[in-house]
Amino acid sequence: MKEYKFPENFWWGAATSGPQSEGFHNKAHKNIMDYWYETSKEEFFGGVGPFTASNFYETYKEDIRLLKEVGMNSFRTSIQWTRLIKDLYTGEIDKEGKKFYDNVIDEFLKAGIEPVINLYHFDMPIELQQQYDGWCSREVVDLFVKYAQIAFDLFGDRVKYWAVFNEPMVVPEAGYMYGFHYPNRIGEGEKAVQIMYHQVLTTAKTIEVFRNSKVGKNGGEICTILNLTPAYPATESKDDKEASEFVDDFFNNVFVETAINGEFPKKLVEVLEKDGVLWKSEVGDAQLIRKNTVDFLGVNYYHPKRVKARTDKLPQELQKQWMPDIYFEEYDWSEKRINPYRGWEIYPKAMYDIAISMRDKYPNTPWFISENGMGVEGEEQYIDKDGKINDDYRIDFYKEHLQWLHKAMEEGSNCFGYHAWTGYDCWSWNNAYKNRYGFIAVDLETQKRTIKKSGYWYKQVSENNGF
Incomplete structure (x- = not known):
């Protein structure tokens, strides 16, 4: 048996988000997910929406105590724009x-x-989605930056580590190209490209105000996830390799x-x-983006993409606008x-590949695994006579990924932490x-919390700084 030891002060933690954990309690505004559920309840598994979620709004003290009990020294969640800001235009703060x-x-x-506090986790205020089509508009960029400035001013005396976005690619990918998140558009690749640009611009503008804030001047650090x-x-053919390079550039490297x-x-x-779909920009944008880069990077990893050069005709639903799919199609890997x-x-080895890529391309940038996890349906089948969920499959999943991460770190990758998804079971769109996904089970009927076997295992990993 090999022992895997991690560096001193390594982050052992997990992540969640405001909209997935807090519930709707006392919010000033609905976000797009609240509205989606309100108008299309039938599209949600079991008809379960975000209005209670994991009830973190009322149970945060117990939840944080349990997170500590399973060994966490760090934890990421998000502030909800729709909870903190009462007037989205003036920036008036909601006192509650x-x-x-x-x-x-x-x-x-x-x-x-x-x-570790994130500012945006797929929770666009519905008013801004309806008025401006969300991230399609620069107006929304500026309103977000105003909100971010307020958050830094209010909480920067206690929060050192910040993130601008969680998974910005999901917004154009899921919302505008493939239709599995609100606003559920399909085939709008040109809009997706503009959204990607505005998110990059938002990141840079947010970092700029962070640098000028008290927290930024006093040692605070900011990333994007x-x-x-x-x-x-x-295959190793020229066409397939070019397809995979394009996919990496479009879905990963752009951010x-x-x-x-x-x-x-x-x-x-x-x-x-060449295709006539490059984003619209303004004078000064390029310099602002070049100047305002992250202090560290958060990397969420769940699965790879398997791609090849396109040979089949583009599906009819993707022919509405330009789409990146004209340059690739996914294929079914027989060994998966x-x-x-x-x-x-x-595919745990991809964690090693990401880590080595970070080492080789960005050697001076500290980074951490900000999400990695395994979701399982029907976990009640694994409850023993004592009421504990024996989720050995989750422990095995984490061990495999951490082994590959450890190997990359031994080879010089500058990773400083590992956050699982997630601490306690949460609502997922x-x-x-x-x-x-959680280390801690949540009973939706009673809101009772129960630590799973994986939670006790994670506590040992954290205490021993390895396994």
Whole structure:
């Protein structure tokens, strides 16, 4: 048996988000997910919406105590724009929202857990979605930056580590290209490209105000959290390799390279220009993006992409506008392992590949795994006579991924932490509670919390700084 030891002060923690955990309690505004459920309840698994979620708004003290009990020294959650800001245009603060986040942050610090606070987790205020089509508009960029400035001013005395976005690619990908998140558009690739640009611009503008804020001047650090899905070509042919390179540029590098180097991938820009779909920008944008880069990077990893050069005709539903799919199609790798509940490939080696890529391309950028996890449906089948969920499959999943991460770190990758998804079972958009991810089970009827076997295992990992 090999022992895997991690560096001193390594982050052992987990992540969740405000909209997935807090519930709707006392919010000033609905976000797009609240509205989606309100208008299309039938699209949500089991008809379960966000209005209670994991009830963190009322149970945060117990939840934070349990997070500490399973060994966490750090934890990421998000502030909800729709809870903190009463007037989205003037920036008037909602007093109840401020009080709640004050209490949550203080409780984390009291427990000895480093809070990592994210500003946006798929929770666009519905008013801004309806008026401006969300991130399609620069007006929304500026309103978001105003909100971010307020958050830094209110909580920067206690929160050192911040994130601008969680998984910005999901917004254009799920909302405008493939239609599995609100506003459920399909085939709007040109709009998706503009959204991607506005998110990059938002990141840079937010970092600029962070640098000028008190927290930024006093040692605070800011990142963005990216979901990286490495693209593996079907063959070593020139066409398949070019397809995988394009997919990496479009879905991954567009955010990684701008976040770290302040530059868009050159080949991607050339392709978008050639196709006449390059984003609209303004004078001064390029300099602002180049100047305002992250202090560290968060990487969410769940599954890879398997791609090849396109040989089949583009599906009819994707022919509405330009789409990146004209340059690739996905293929079914015969050797894959699949999580049958989520339908995602389990490929731990990709964590090593990401880590080595970070080492080779961005050696001076500290980074951490900000999400990694396994969702399973029907976990009640694994409850023993004592009422504990024996989720050995989750422990095995984490061990495999951590082994590959450790190997990359031994080879010089600058990773400083690992956050699992998630601490306690949480609501997950229209999947609701179909798949459970937590170290801590949540009974939706009673809101009772129960630590799973994986939670006790994670406590040992944290205490031993390895396994």
